[in-house]
Amino acid sequence: MLTVQDFTGYQPTWCPGCGNWAIGAAIKTALVQLGLSPSNVFLSFGIGCSGNMNDFVNAYASHGLHGRALPVAIGFKLANHHMKTIVVAGDGDFYGEGGNHFLHAARGNHDICAIIHDNRVYGLTTGQVAPTAQKGYRSKSTPAGIIEVPLDPLGLAVAQGATFVAQAFAGDTMHLVGLLKDALQHKGFSLVNVLQPCVTFNKINTFSYYIQRSYKLPAEYDATNIQEAQKKTLELHEEKFPLGIIYKKDKPAYHEQISQIAETSLLKRKVPRNFTELLTDFV
Amino acid sequence: MEQFLWKIGGEAGFGILTTGTMFSKIVSRLGYYIFDYIQYPSLIRGGHNTYDVGFSDAPVHDLKANIDMLVCLNKETFDNHKERLRSDSFVIYDSKEFIPDGPYINIEVPFNEILTKLKGQVIMKNTIALGASLALLGADLAILNDLLKSQFKKKGEDVVRFNQQFAQAGYDHILKQHKAHIKSILLRRDNPKQLVITGNETFALASSIADCCLYVAYPMTPASSVLSVLANWQMQTGMVVRHAEDEIAVINTAIGGSLAGVRSAVGTSGGGFALMVESISFAGIAEIPLVIFLSQRPGPATGMPTWTEQGDLLFAVHAGHGEFPKIVLAPGSIDEMFKLTLKAYDLADIYQTPVIVLSDMLLSESHRSLSKDLVETQIKEYKPNRGKLIEKPDKEPYLRYKMTEDGVSARLIPGFEGSYYQSNSYEHLEDGHTTEESIERINQVDKRSQKIQTYFESHFVGPTIIGDIEKAEVIFVTWGSTKGATLRAQQELDKKGKNTAQLHFTHVFPLSEKIVAPYLTKKKRYILVENNSHGQFGKLLRQEIGVSIMEKVLRYDGRPITSEEIVQSVFT
Incomplete structure (x- = not known):
């Protein structure tokens, strides 16, 4: 039986009190509880404080480019769909620089679990505004306050066809572990947006801010009802943060709809050597 | 035989591309080598498309300038290309649209009349044109009919026959009205099969x-x-x-x-x-x-x-x-x-x-x-050479970026039970973890750079020499697609008594100075041939090998460089 220790790499360099610690611990716990090992998961990391988890978690992994963790994961999954594939990135990385990939991965229902650290600032570059920041938020890049309204990750995911959309709070690790396990077991594109205070650069969206404004979705909430889900996503604009599975739907994943990899993965396929038929196009 | 150049032109969106490809396939199946070239604007409809096919009994490296047979599906084709016609060029046209004003072999084909009579669509002018072209060149319709059959068989036997009759009409018209002009040069010949x-x-x-x-x-x-x-x-x-x-x-x-x-x-x-x-x-x-x-x-x-x-x-x-x-x-x-x-x-x-x-x-x-x-x-x-790709580590701990003499480390396919590693875009240690240490940085930079030396020793290939570099008065330096026009220019120059050679580069970067420099430092006249305005390969040679080629033939109007321009460069 594996333990969290098997997944534990280097000592993290995150700031004391940062929400990343809880998210990192929750990811490792969820993987252990699902019986996975560092050899049968693939983690694709973005660039940022969250991406730095690459050195702190043991697994097959890619620490790629800012904004591009998702397409790397898509390619990996197409080549070897037997590996559990996970994206770990931050809000600026995933919703800003890589926003286009997010929209299209959701509509493709790629079997990838995206765990997004949403702290509403750029931590690693010392505190500029992120696309999820509240309108008016003052930062190094927006001294007069950001003009845009916040990007709505959950609403976008639901609208674009993601089949598992959830929100968690880094201050409640046990709840986060449960949601991550559900997301990792879901077949198709899952988004877990984790609200995470940045203790160094964000003095507004603090632990107490989220404790006051977040709430767990009640047991009677029907996550399969897309209209209800869309209503929930709009609460962002009232600074209310529902926690739990916002939306869930069973649909075939992208790789399941490619007939040439129905039986074996691309990696394990038998090499075809009869291309003579192709030549008929050229005579 | 000399290269024969057939060219068809018409309005964009009316099947010129398909027709040109069909003509190429027909002459190829008859045993000739082909080279074709399409010109089309960045539009779907409404522009002017042309398609050139050069064929010969020897490999065709480049299209010649003069047109031997010009098929005009509209007047614009004639107006745009008449300067490339000679007195023995065929011009196929419909007198309902225009009459060529020049001393060519003018072949009237009543495209519009045939279309009306057979209740065809405008696109079928192409099939009439193919039938007429083949008749003028002394070929039969067997291959064309076969191609039409493959193209339309999904739509049924009637559709196949309907299309074939347009080819027949073009063919019959030539036999009836222009029999004296038939030039039987497209006779079936034995040739190894070509795609x-x-x-x-x-x-x-x-x-x-x-x-x-x-x-x-x-x-x-x-x-x-x-x-x-x-x-x-x-x-x-x-x-x-x-x-x-x-x-x-x-x-x-x-x-x-x-x-x-x-x-x-x-x-x-x-x-x-x-x-x-x-x-x-x-x-x-x-x-x-x-x-x-x-x-x-x-x-x-x-x-x-x-x-x-x-x-x-x-x-x-x-x-x-x-x-x-x-x-x-x-x-x-x-x-x-x-x-x-x-x-x-x-x-x-x-x-x-x-x-x-x-x-x-x-x-x-x-x-x-x-x-x-x-x-x-x-x-x-063909067997893929996957290099140092491995399915399980040869020893533990597995190090993805292990220092090696040739600069290449074993690459483990992810998923092997008992191992794991990360591919890292940050500078990294041998095991893949991020580092900012001076010595580790230097090691990894040197390891990656070592691959270039290994490549030079194992896989780099210097220029192909076409001609005799020692006897040549002029040495052309080419890379990529300018090879073809230069080859044809060399053949033309040979006829004019000019001995030339071509240094053709395919492995354009990185360039091994040791291997390349000897070719470029002879006391010879070098001419650089490139389809751009800056002479980019010349700059690269200066940067990597330290030689400068002063004479250049450059073309950058979007058209391929021609052998005529290259021939001319030698005499200027």
Whole structure:
């Protein structure tokens, strides 16, 4: 039986009190509880404080480019769909620089679990505004306050066809572990947006801010009802943060709809050597 | 025989491309070598399209300037190209539309009257034109009828016969009205079987044979047909072909596939390639094999999308921030496209780094003859060389970026139970973890750079010499697709008593000074031939080898450089 220790790499360099610690611990716990090992998961990391988890978690992994963790994961999954594939990135990385990939991965229902650290600032570059920041938020890049309204990750995911959309709070690790396990077991594109205070650069969206404004979705909430889900996503604009599975739907994943990899993965396929038929196009 | 040049022109959107390809296939099946070239505006309808087919009993490297038979489906075709006609050129036209004003062999074909009589659509003018052309050249309709049958058989026997009668009408008209003008030069001859294939199709075919498993692209002229051809073949090849949302997704998806252990490739033109550049650097430091097909068109920015240029050489060579090894191959003919594509996949695996196959519109979209036997032999015999790819570690702990003499470390396919590692875009230790330590940085930079030396020793190939370099008065220096026009220029110059040689480069970057310099430092007259305005390969030679070539033949109006221009350069 594996333990969290098997997944534990280097000592993290995150700031004391940062929400990343809880998210990192929750990811490792969820993987252990699902019986996975560092050899049968693939983690694709973005660039940022969250991406730095690459050195702190043991697994097959890619620490790629800012904004591009998702397409790397898509390619990996197409080549070897037997590996559990996970994206770990931050809000600026995933919703800003890589926003286009997010929209299209959701509509493709790629079997990838995206765990997004949403702290509403750029931590690693010392505190500029992120696309999820509240309108008016003052930062190094927006001294007069950001003009845009916040990007709505959950609403976008639901609208674009993601089949598992959830929100968690880094201050409640046990709840986060449960949601991550559900997301990792879901077949198709899952988004877990984790609200995470940045203790160094964000003095507004603090632990107490989220404790006051977040709430767990009640047991009677029907996550399969897309209209209800869309209503929930709009609460962002009232600074209310529902926690739990916002939306869930069973649909075939992208790789399941490619007939040439129905039986074996691309990696394990038998090499075809009869291309003579192709030549008929050229005579 | 001298090259014979057949050319058809008409309004865009009315089947010129299909007709030109059919003509190429017919003459190829009759035992001749072909080279064709299409000119079309970046429009779907309303512009002017032309299609040239040059054929001969010897391989055709380049199209000649004079037109031997001009098929005018509209007056514009005649007006635009009459300066390339001579008194013995055929001009096929319909007197309902215009009458050629010149001393040519004017062949009236009543396209409109035939269409009305047989209740045909405008597009069937092409079939009439093919029938008439074949009659004038002394061929029969057997192959054309066969091609029409394959094209329309899904729609039923009646549709096949309906189309075939237009070919017959064009053919019969010539026999009845212009019998005296028939020039029987297209007689069936014995020739080893040739494929009629474009550069893009050749890249696609060779990629399939090389066991490329994942091809990712976003459509961009003139590379788009690689995507459509490979997508169409997925059931036969088992390849997964993905049209992603943008070129950044394209290259990162291919990187993901390659990381997982399968051969992966992308294809694009200059603009899309520009979007991929950051990720090329990622593949460089993370040591991920990748084949990038870059088909050039005239830039900057959107430029002239459907025309040709060799304007992205230096961009390809320097693509990616930071310092890392990268191999750039530039085929100059269809055979070279086939062989170098196979080699590109091996080199990417052997050196675990990006390999760029550089094409251009001329090479990508022109059909040429490719020996069927060569292809079939490779289908049977080609075995991928995956380099140091391993399925399990040879010893523990496994170190992804282990220091080695040749600069290449064993690459473990992810998923092996008991191991794990990360591919890292940050500078890293041998085990893949991030580092900022001075010594570790130097070690890893040196390790990656060592691959260039290993490549020079093991796989770099210097220029191909065409002609006798010692006897030559003039040495042409070419790379990529200018090879063909230069070859034809050499043949013409030979007739004029000028002895020439050509140094043709396919392995354009990196360049081994030791291997290349001896060819370029003889006391000879060197002329650089490039389809761009800056003489980019000349600059690269100066940078890498330290030689300057002062004489240049450059063309940058979007048209391929011609042998006539090259011949002229020798006498000026």
